[in-house]
Amino acid sequence: MDVIAPDLPPVASREDCLALDRDDPLAALRDEFVLPEGVVYLDGNSLGALPRRTAARLAEVAQREWGEGLIRSWNDAGWIDLSQRIGDKIAALIGARPGEVSVADSTSLNVFKSLSAAAALQRADAPRRRVILSERGNFPTDLYIAESVAASHGLVLRLADGERIDAALDDEVAVLMLTHVNYRSGRMHRLAETTRAAHAAGALVIWDLAHSAGAVPVDLHGANADFAVGCGYKYLNGGPGAPAFVWAHPRHTERMDREQLRQPLSGWLGHAAPFDFAPAYRPARGIARFVCGTPSVLAMSALECGVDVFAAAEPAGGMAALRAKSIARLARLRDFRDVDEGVTRNRRAAARGRAAWTLAIVAMMTFCRCFARRVKRTLRSAQSSFVQILVRASHCSCMCRLLCVGLVSRFLLRSGSDVPRDGMPACKRDCEIRHVRSS
Numbered sequence: 001m002d003v004i005a006p007d008l009p010p011v012a013s014r015e016d017c018l019a020l021d022r023d024d025p026l027a028a029l030r031d032e033f034v035l036p037e038g039v040v041y042l043d044g045n046s047l048g049a050l051p052r053r054t055a056a057r058l059a060e061v062a063q064r065e066w067g068e069g070l071i072r073s074w075n076d077a078g079w080i081d082l083s084q085r086i087g088d089k090i091a092a093l094i095g096a097r098p099g100e101v102s103v104a105d106s107t108s109l110n111v112f113k114s115l116s117a118a119a120a121l122q123r124a125d126a127p128r129r130r131v132i133l134s135e136r137g138n139f140p141t142d143l144y145i146a147e148s149v150a151a152s153h154g155l156v157l158r159l160a161d162g163e164r165i166d167a168a169l170d171d172e173v174a175v176l177m178l179t180h181v182n183y184r185s186g187r188m189h190r191l192a193e194t195t196r197a198a199h200a201a202g203a204l205v206i207w208d209l210a211h212s213a214g215a216v217p218v219d220l221h222g223a224n225a226d227f228a229v230g231c232g233y234k235y236l237n238g239g240p241g242a243p244a245f246v247w248a249h250p251r252h253t254e255r256m257d258r259e260q261l262r263q264p265l266s267g268w269l270g271h272a273a274p275f276d277f278a279p280a281y282r283p284a285r286g287i288a289r290f291v292c293g294t295p296s297v298l299a300m301s302a303l304e305c306g307v308d309v310f311a312a313a314e315p316a317g318g319m320a321a322l323r324a325k326s327i328a329r330l331a332r333l334r335d336f337r338d339v340d341e342g343v344t345r346n347r348r349a350a351a352r353g354r355a356a357w358t359l360a361i362v363a364m365m366t367f368c369r370c371f372a373r374r375v376k377r378t379l380r381s382a383q384s385s386f387v388q389i390l391v392r393a394s395h396c397s398c399m400c401r402l403l404c405v406g407l408v409s410r411f412l413l414r415s416g417s418d419v420p421r422d423g424m425p426a427c428k429r430d431c432e433i434r435h436v437r438s439s
């Protein structure tokens with residue numbers, strides 16, 4: 001995946017930041033979201049912000065489609081097609097093709113369905129492979145589901161550190177299941193390279209895109225991946241508890257069609273003809289077999305609004321432009337963090353400087369007082385020469401004290417002088433940082 005971060009001019013002032021905003025072709029997207037005044041929202045990895053269009057759409061679904069259309073809306077308002085319709089929109093964000101993505105259930109359930117399907121395919125093709133491999137730091141639900149799939153398929157779950165996945169791929173591994181972007185560290189696996197390595201080792205690969213769909217460009221076909229799942233309520237802005245999605249490469253769904261294979265949650269809406277109400281299960285073709293029961297139409301409608309925001313980003317460069325901007329933003333935040341640290345260091349240096357000067361002045365006063373007292377005493381005790389008086393006076397403990405204080409002051413001043421004093425003056429940097437924090 002090639003994402004080029006733009007060359008960033010150095011940030012010098014608030015005006016520079018405002019100019020960047022003015023020239024940003026994506027800036028208008030800010031109005032697509034409802035956010036409280038003064039909030040900089042960086043928690044889209046957990047719950048995406050509320051798209052402006054969602055509340056009106058939900059009211060329309062409730063009042064018109066449900067309230068007036070009632071049961072007819074399953075067809076008249078297209079409720080029955082929501083899973084595939086939204087799936088097609090998500091497909092465009094993850095390098096899949098129309099008709100390849102179903103929106104249904106939660107990510108956990110989709111991990112269960114796709115991991116079970118992959119394990120069943122491998123049981124048929126490579127029965128000696130007994131391992132599901134994943135990353136030790138993967139999101140817990142993926143690991144918990146993998147434990148239970150392993151138990152029901154007679155497999156074992158093997159965990160490796162993220163950087164050592166390639167080394168853990170051997171001829172025992174049936175399925176490699178990874179989250180593309182780690183929920184805790186933000187570390188991103190190389191989708192294509194890791195998929196290639198897993199295939200070379202004879203394993204199938206499932207990618208959890210919970211932290212990448214809608215956040216970074218993803219190319220499932222380009223990577224030749226096997227299965228993928230992802231979350232609707234994070235970067236897709238579908239709202240709390242939004243439905244999730246599932247993708248399988250057509251080579252697997254076509255095989256499942258040919259061999260009438262099912263995923264284990266074979267509910268009635270994943271049936272080939274749900275309204276025949278037949279007593280025996282016959283899977284729908286393609287990815288539609290991964291649907292289980294009746295979807296929440298309200299939640300699906302909210303998710304569609306979230307996904308439609310990406311269509312609004314298309315004229316400004318779409319996912320690639322969003323990614324480039326996110327990289328640029330991160331670089332800016334780092335700039336400000338560095339400046340922030342610089343300001344703290346400058347403040348400490350200034351405090352050390354003040355302490356050193358105070359010590360020096362106190363020491364000089366002590367010395368003068370001490371010197372004067374000695375001179376007086378020497379003059380009283382004997383008739384000495386001026387040189388004698390100086391030698392005797394300076395050969396005293398206050399000279400030692402002065403020396404010590406001098407050394408301490410010099411140390412304090414020296415450690416303060418390490419701070420670079422170029423660039424913005426500390427007070428100005430301070431203003432910039434306070435502005436960024438509150439804007």
Ligand SMILES: Cc1ncc(COP(=O)(O)O)c(C=O)c1O
Pocket residue numbers: 106107108109139141142179183208210211231244
């Ligand atoms: C990587 C990953 N997978 C799965 C989930 C949980 O998905 P769900 O609650 O929809 O089952 C999360 C939740 O944050 C996640 O980060």
